[in-house]
Amino acid sequence: KTQNKNIEDYFTSSKPGSGLDLSKEEIKKSFLEKLFYGLGRIPTVATDNDYYSALALAVRDWVFRQYVRSLEEYAEQDSRGVAYLSAEYLPGPHLGNNLLNLSITKTTREALADLDLDLDKILEQEVEPGLGNGGLGRLASCYLDSMATLGVPSIGYGIRYEFGIFNQTLKDGWQAEVTDKWLHYGNPWEVVRPEIAFEVKFGGYTEHKYDSNNKLQVNWIPDSEIRGTAYDTPILGYRSNGIIMRLWSAEAIESFDFAAYNMGDYYRAVEKKMRSENITKVLYPNDENLSGKELRLKQQYFFVSCSLQDIIRLHLLQGRELENFHEKFNIQLNDTHPSIAVAELMRILVDIHQMEWDEAWHVTRHTFAYTNHTLLPEALEKWSVNLLGRLLPRHLEIIYEINSRFLNELRKQNFSTEQISRMSLIDDRGEPSIRMAHLATVGSHKVNGVSALHSRLLKSMVLQDFAELWPEKFTNVTNGVAHRRFLALSNPGLADLITRKIGKEWLTDLSALRNLEKFADDKSFQEEWRNIKFKNKERLTALIEERTGVKLDPSMLFDIHVKRIHEYKRQHLKVLHILSLYLRLKNGKGKDISPTSFIFGGKAAPGYFMAKRIIKLITAVADLINNDPEVNKKLKVVFLPNFSVKLAQQVYPAADLSEQISMAGKEASGTGNMKFSLNGALTIGTLDGANVEIREEVGEKNFFLFGLTTEEVQETKKAGYHPYRIYEQNNDLREVMDFLISGKLSKGDKELFRPIYDNLLQQDPYLLLKDYQSYIEAMDEVHKTWKDQNEWAKRSILNVINMGKFSSDRSISDYCEDIWKVETVKVV
């Protein structure tokens, strides 16, 4: 740290000015200066990407202004802070959101128009950072947005994957993956901090020695070391604070392979360097399914270790003691991906800072809180003891020590052997492995699920024993979404109408939308509402035609199912419904069907056989229906490839119907469900995840409910489920199922969809056949309601105005009050 009195005086006397509400002239001047002198481009050679980069650089300056002002405020208040640890983020494009939050969208548009440039075209240039798989990563980004807006002193830590989630293309109707080179054109939003870099060790062995005071000293002698360097992206809240998303990138430590250099083995030395840089090369594309790969564990430990070293550096920099670390910092574990942090903090406190075990454990347990995001058994992280011991020998010892103390406690409290073995951090049935959810639970002071239902199931199923032991540790925080991005930015037409009627309060308090209640029955308001939806559908229609060649008719019902492809989410139930409509039309029984466009989107994990086959099934059904003049006036089907945040921003505003049809008990929360409703789609859904709460808020009448409840699902399975019997008894269903293997979807190939057919008739683990009839009936109700356009508009309005609860601002307030105990500090 350099002390420079002159600079300090300048900084304190000039006080960084606000970055908000800039004038057209200021924007124009900064933009041109960035173009000429920031990028060194002259008008004759400047490309659209140069214009985008120049504007982004100018905007970044203003965002940093807000960030610097926030830092000053936080320092002054000496506030308690939050570190959010997440292996995934999906921020979406930054530029539009930052303009919105600086309140300069309109002025920027005008400034650019003066220069004969089009803001929309420039916005289109941005390649989004796809550093996550789905809901979990997007939730992390919504939370950063709200933490900034509310003024929570916070920092988001993660991994700077060089290649994010793959780009999805279609080849002959099958998903094909293409690497995501998101950094190819540079990234104007980030600032590298070569001096914020930490070394992370791997492998080797430990030495145990007693020092002169007879205190045990453990020394870890690793066999490799890697450096993590910080890349900072400022995240701006709405007319408010800025915070930092700090992502770590792996680099080799040059000096480490001296031996090879000295032997003249230059190539081997460089090769080793390349290998260690692999750690942050690529995001694992599995959503709720584990790869169990060594490199994945390395990624987790790498980013956790860098982050903890950084947080401790910040703590000590302020002249504080580690004994009260937990009073200054909360560390939120976004799922178990960063849960090795529990062992790492213990190691840092005990081995490096010589703290006594009990005190270190007190600090650790009061520092961490853990959010669980899934009950799916295949997604609950477990690391083989063997692998973890090889990569992190000291951490394995620490985990054993935590476990033995914990199990002793249980024994003292007369827990049964059976319960003790269920609760152990080590699963030693079969190949011994570490249960990361148990480590996170034992090492945290709070554990939360992500919707009321999910938190209840978490307590009664996956973590039941722990909930009985520590009832006060368990809590719920229902997920929320950044309504500024997903309404104000994505749906400017609707946002405008709302603001004209009730002012801007809703931007910072979503529950203010209730003030629109008096318009729900107003015919002219409904008409305006419908016109906006229609325009959004036209916009999406154009995009879909450009991307897929399929032309939809925006006057049709837009029935949309977008999310990761997973059997539990039941995209194939939607397909069965579509085929049932197709067959009805073919049999001349389709007069009640409302003309519908079915839109699907979502990526499948590259190694997930069934999910990939479901995509092929959707595209096959699309080909059949779209090319059949007997039905294609009434039905259209399209699979929109490469669903992303950027695409999502065009999709949600254009939806009439939101498909949230997972088998009850499987979708922890869902957040797409909230984004749809927020944009005026009605939902057809099961009582799963946050659907339950959405239905409560918008009213039963304004939600199309179907299917078994979680309890009924459990009973059905317990009683012995036989899907074949349902198939035998339901003629329509049988016709639909048999169509799958008729060859009509696959140029005569009867085997193509047999794996799906067989799976459903023999196991049907997600009870599609059981819920089929109920779904069909609810969909018939949808089609009936759609015929009354005023009624539909009214229900759409009632959805939007009751979305207050589902802003991520509310979620973050809940975290602040219930878990973090932090006060917010705002700069504006």
Ligand code: CR1
């Ligand atoms: C859940 O499946 C939830 C998000 C965010 C997902 C989804 O229902 O909305 O988390 N879980 O909480 C997940 O990705 C690894 O687990």
